[in-house]
Amino acid sequence: MTRVTEIRYVGYGVENFDAERAFYVNDWGLVEVAAEDGLAWFKTHGHDEHHAVRLHESDANHVEVIAFAADTRADVDALHEKVVAAGCRIVHAPRALEAPGGGYGFRFFSPDGLPFEISAEVARSTKRAMARWEGMPVKISHIVVHSPDHQALVRFFTDVLGFRISDWLGDFMCFLRCNEAHHRVAILPGPPCLNHVAYDMLTVDDMMRGVHRLKQRGTDIRWGPGRHTAGNNTFSYFTTPGGFAVEYTSELEEVDFETHQHKVHIPGPQVMDQWGTGVGGPQTMPHPAPDARLFQASEI
Ligand SMILES: [Fe+2]
Secondary structure (H helix, E strand, O other), rough: OOOOOEEEEEEEEEEHHHHHHHHHHHHHOOOEEEEEEEEEEEEEOOOOOOOOEEEEEOOOEEEEEEEEEEOOHHHHHHHHHHHHHOOOOOEEEEEEEEOOOOOOEEEEEOOOOEEEEEEOOOOOOOOOOOOOOOOOOOOEEEEEEEEOOHHHHHHHHHHOOOEEEEEEOOOOEEEEOOOEEEOEEEEOOOOOOOEEEEEEEOOHHHHHHHHHHHHHOOOOEEEEEEOOOOOOOOEEEEEEEOOOOOEEEEEEEEEEOOOOOOEEEEHHHHHHOOOOOOOOHHHHOOOOOOOOOOOOOOOO
């Protein structure tokens, strides 16, 4: 089946471009790969995806694009047809992409109005071997979004985009895979918005070193450190200067894409966090609110 196979990057519109840019380069641990006036692209050290984050100066903090990969140009065309058939609003049909790294892709709004891109043939960048204790992000691990009809959005991700269900937490949080990673996307009930973007760290020690660096630089942990049950990954959550939640994670479970059978985890304090030693909880994370630009296409 034609499907999405990876996450590429998340594009944000931000009111304070300079603060957000400084956070990602100096604190979070990304590398700026291209920039023009009010626009910049950033990659991770340990992966050759062309960029993992795009920042764009804006009059509101909002999500401009969540970009996924498909394997081939033919897959992009086929996914476009499926997204059209599903009744989604298309921003642009498949075409050559103008962003650094190029590629061939299309943009659309999810049924809830969040902007997505699916592309192939984007240029690969460089990567370097990472060593334990560096505490720098290797790659994007996963994104989590809210939906007013989360069951319908799960069906959209499975039936249209080709994701598979890896686990449920109760009946309210669904973990979805598009490759061997236990989840690349998770969906929660709530107003249509991005909940957080997580970055893989090489080891749990790297996550802790990242926590330490952020603390020294004035960004305190919002929730964690801990270890989730679904996916068995460690977690530490923070917020960027623009108020977006970001996560350092490690040791996310790998599963067989074709054969993995999902479980339903019964919600409870030590299911959300198997360690139970960290600070905060879901209640100390930013309160979800509808994205400020639903169904409004970014000009870039
Ligand atoms: Fe996460």
